Amino acid sequence: MLLIWASITPIIISIVNFIKNLKIKYRYSSILLRQLVITDFKLRYKGSALGYVWTLLRPLALFAVLYVVFIYFLRIGGDVPHYAVYLLMGVVLWNYFIEVTMNGLSAIVSKGDLMRKLAFPRYVVVVSGSFSALINLSINLIVIAFFMAINGVPFTFNLLWGIPLIFELFVFGLGIAFLLSALYVKFRDINYIWEVVLQAGFYATPILYPISLVIEKSLLAAQIMILNPVAQIIQDIRFEAITHESITISGLYGSQYSRLIPVAIVVVFFIIGTLYFKKRSSGFAEDL
Amino acid sequence: MSSDIAISVKNVSKNFKLPHERVDSLKSVFVNPFNKNSRKYESQHALKDISFDIKKGEFFGIVGRNGSGKSTLLKIIAGIYQPNEGSVTVNGRLVPFIELGVGFNPELTGRENTYLNGALMGFHVKEIDNKYKQIVEFAELEKFMDQKLKNYSSGMQVRLAFSVATILAESDILLIDEVLAVGDADFQKKCFSYFKKLKKNNKTVIFVSHDMGSVREYCDRAILIEDSEIIFSGKSDDTAKKYTQLFLNTNSTSDQVKEELTKWGAGGVDMQDVSLTKSIYKKDDKFISFSYDIIPDNNINDEVLIGLVVKDESGQLICGTNSSIIEYTKKIILKPGVKTKVSWKVPNIFNDGKFTVDIAVDSLNSGELMQWWNEAAKFSVVNEQGTPYIVAPKITLDVN
Numbered sequence: 001m002l003l004i005w006a007s008i009t010p011i012i013i014s015i016v017n018f019i020k021n022l023k024i025k026y027r028y029s030s031i032l033l034r035q036l037v038i039t040d041f042k043l044r045y046k047g048s049a050l051g052y053v054w055t056l057l058r059p060l061a062l063f064a065v066l067y068v069v070f071i072y073f074l075r076i077g078g079d080v081p082h083y084a085v086y087l088l089m090g091v092v093l094w095n096y097f098i099e100v101t102m103n104g105l106s107a108i109v110s111k112g113d114l115m116r117k118l119a120f121p122r123y124v125v126v127v128s129g130s131f132s133a134l135i136n137l138s139i140n141l142i143v144i145a146f147f148m149a150i151n152g153v154p155f156t157f158n159l160l161w162g163i164p165l166i167f168e169l170f171v172f173g174l175g176i177a178f179l180l181s182a183l184y185v186k187f188r189d190i191n192y193i194w195e196v197v198l199q200a201g202f203y204a205t206p207i208l209y210p211i212s213l214v215i216e217k218s219l220l221a222a223q224i225m226i227l228n229p230v231a232q233i234i235q236d237i238r239f240e241a242i243t244h245e246s247i248t249i250s251g252l253y254g255s256q257y258s259r260l261i262p263v264a265i266v267v268v269f270f271i272i273g274t275l276y277f278k279k280r281s282s283g284f285a286e287d288l
Numbered sequence: 289m290s291s292d293i294a295i296s297v298k299n300v301s302k303n304f305k306l307p308h309e310r311v312d313s314l315k316s317v318f319v320n321p322f323n324k325n326s327r328k329y330e331s332q333h334a335l336k337d338i339s340f341d342i343k344k345g346e347f348f349g350i351v352g353r354n355g356s357g358k359s360t361l362l363k364i365i366a367g368i369y370q371p372n373e374g375s376v377t378v379n380g381r382l383v384p385f386i387e388l389g390v391g392f393n394p395e396l397t398g399r400e401n402t403y404l405n406g407a408l409m410g411f412h413v414k415e416i417d418n419k420y421k422q423i424v425e426f427a428e429l430e431k432f433m434d435q436k437l438k439n440y441s442s443g444m445q446v447r448l449a450f451s452v453a454t455i456l457a458e459s460d461i462l463l464i465d466e467v468l469a470v471g472d473a474d475f476q477k478k479c480f481s482y483f484k485k486l487k488k489n490n491k492t493v494i495f496v497s498h499d500m501g502s503v504r505e506y507c508d509r510a511i512l513i514e515d516s517e518i519i520f521s522g523k524s525d526d527t528a529k530k531y532t533q534l535f536l537n538t539n540s541t542s543d544q545v546k547e548e549l550t551k552w553g554a555g556g557v558d559m560q561d562v563s564l565t566k567s568i569y570k571k572d573d574k575f576i577s578f579s580y581d582i583i584p585d586n587n588i589n590d591e592v593l594i595g596l597v598v599k600d601e602s603g604q605l606i607c608g609t610n611s612s613i614i615e616y617t618k619k620i621i622l623k624p625g626v627k628t629k630v631s632w633k634v635p636n637i638f639n640d641g642k643f644t645v646d647i648a649v650d651s652l653n654s655g656e657l658m659q660w661w662n663e664a665a666k667f668s669v670v671n672e673q674g675t676p677y678i679v680a681p682k683i684t685l686d687v688n
Contacts, residue, residue, distance in 0.1 A: 027410070027412075028410040031407050031410060031411065031412050031413075032407050032408065032410070034407070034413075035403060035404055035407030035408075035413075036407075039393065039396065039400070039404055042396065042400065043393065043395055043396070046395045047395075113390070113391075114390060114391050114408070115368075116368065117368065117384075117386050117387050117390045118366075118368065118384065118386075118390055118391075118408055118409075119366050119367030119368045119384070120408060120410070282370045283370070285363070285368045285369055286304070286369060
């Protein structure tokens with residue numbers, strides 16, 4: 001009996017220690033994450049006369065521009081109901097994606113000074129960039145909800161689908177942010193490349209135009225286009241929140257299971273991003 | 289690891305890869321991926337097989353010259369760098385003071401920066417709340433906490449950073465780099481009284497310094513690092529002694545480097561041939577004696593004043609005098625072209641270290657400085673008193 005205890009006790013102690021260490025480890029991260037997000041939010045509009053009002057003014061102004069250009073002059077998407085809100089939703093989600101990835105890209109390099117002097121968990125700065133963008137997105141979504149109400153878009157329980165979809169977008173953005181932030185430490189060309197990728201992605205995603213325009217030319221092109229997780233998410237959210245005229249991935253492939261492809265892409269990017277980041281993060285202090 | 293050990297460093301080695309040409313653009317990878325020359329790097333040993341344990345409650349010193357690897361070691365202990373080999377185990381929460389005010393943001397107020405800085409060191413908002421008043425009081429910034437940091441003077445910033453760091457980190461293992469000891473006299477005083485408090489409260493402290501005085505005064509044990517290796521480990525007194533010897537042994541080579549720059553003045557005389565009786569003085573040597581020649585030009589016929597100043601390694605003036613102050617009774621008159629021999633005897637009151645002597649000649653006729661010779665003589669003192677103060681005169685005691 002004593003022998004068993006003697007052999008088990010160190011195992012128990014090491015497990016207890018492991019849990020204790022885990023708690024200590026994540027305690028630090030959560031404290032830091034919280035403070036970095038708060039700081040970022042405080043600093044965002046520092047020095048501007050209107051301050052936080054800009055978080056509301058920006059989507060409003062954007063809406064005005066989209067309305068004038070696309071509804072008033074170009075008259076694209078005349079057959080899609082609530083096209084102005086539909087447009088705004090796409091642009092806001094895309095802007096979120098830009099913000100997450102650009103925040104992530106520069107997260108490590110811009111905090112180089114901290115990296116060289118403190119041993120805090122490195123991933124926190126990338127995650128905090130994503131959370132800052134998420135806060136911004138939430139404010140934008142509130143503005144959209146306001147426009148939806150004005151436009152007479154019905155609010156249904158389908159809106160709840162937005163939660164897993166935005167979570168998917170968050171994970172995708174975070175995975176890319178991890179990958180880019182670690183790459184940027186070594187290769188400073190990445191930001192130019194990524195700007196071009198984002199620019200191309202903007203036109204390769206059905207944000208400003210309805211995807212039905214693409215289907216008219218080629219169904220295959222539309223089917224490839226929708227495999228982009230951002231395109232899939234934007235179309236799905238539009239479908240659930242604004243209008244069932246939005247053509248989703250299941251509509252294009254005729255199967256609910258097709259949605260698993262972009263989800264798998266998200267998972268793959270997230271795994272690659274976090275693994276690469278983890279591998280490189282211990283050397284950030286020296287590489288910067 | 290036994291429970292009374294706070295930090296255990298085992299066989300730690302660290303190399304830095306120094307690429308000949310840094311690969312930091314994608315082009316250099318893609319354009320010529322097979323060109324091995326562009327990927328070559330030199331490996332530089334920063335630390336070789338370092339091992340030591342620090343007990344809980346110990347004030348532990350790490351000393352070494354610039355470039356010896358002690359800052360790298362500090363960063364490895366702090367977890368900023370990863371060792372290539374070996375491991376560091378820390379038992380408890382470690383708070384590094386490698387630099388004060390890391391992450392301070394000029395756009396935020398003093399209060400916001402306090403919380404941010406605290407979070408960076410891993411302190412929860414509640415912990416900071418509890419000590420906030422104390423921090424503000426210690427920094428003497430009660431009226432300024434809601435002002436932006438950019439409107440602070442640099443002294444105020446340092447005060448805030450120091451009090452955040454010291455008051456928050458009271459209950460932990462502390463890693464203190466020498467940068468802390470930079471600052472004005474008032475601030476240094478605060479630092480040192482803080483160190484005393486740490487020592488009194490039996491905190492585990494790792495202290496990295498060049499300043500043997502503070503190492504002797506505060507540290508229980510110390511290691512000496514030279515050329516990436518521990519060359520001595522023991523009581524702080526002994527380590528400090530070894531450190532001083534390190535300088536005595538190697539400094540002779542650089543002595544003759546800059547002879548010409550060191551003489552200046554209105555001219556008319558030239559001082560030459562300084563000779564010291566010894567180069568290393570022990571505690572039995574009562575005097576540091578040295579002599580030199582003053583050779584006037586042919587048109588000089590002046591009464592002069594001669595003087596000297598002794599400086600320590602950091603250039604701090606220790607003592608000095610001149611022929612008028614010591615009320616030298618003879619008039620010192622220089623005749624055209626006639627060599628005059630001058631001999632000084634300075635009582636050996638010095639503590640361990642390296643010293644230099646400046647000598648000068650002033651004309652009493654014109655009032656001009658004729659020549660000043662910077663660092664004309666150099667000597668070292670190995671006095672085994674072991675006090676941390678600037679001078680170590682023989683002090684006697686009589687108790688009745």
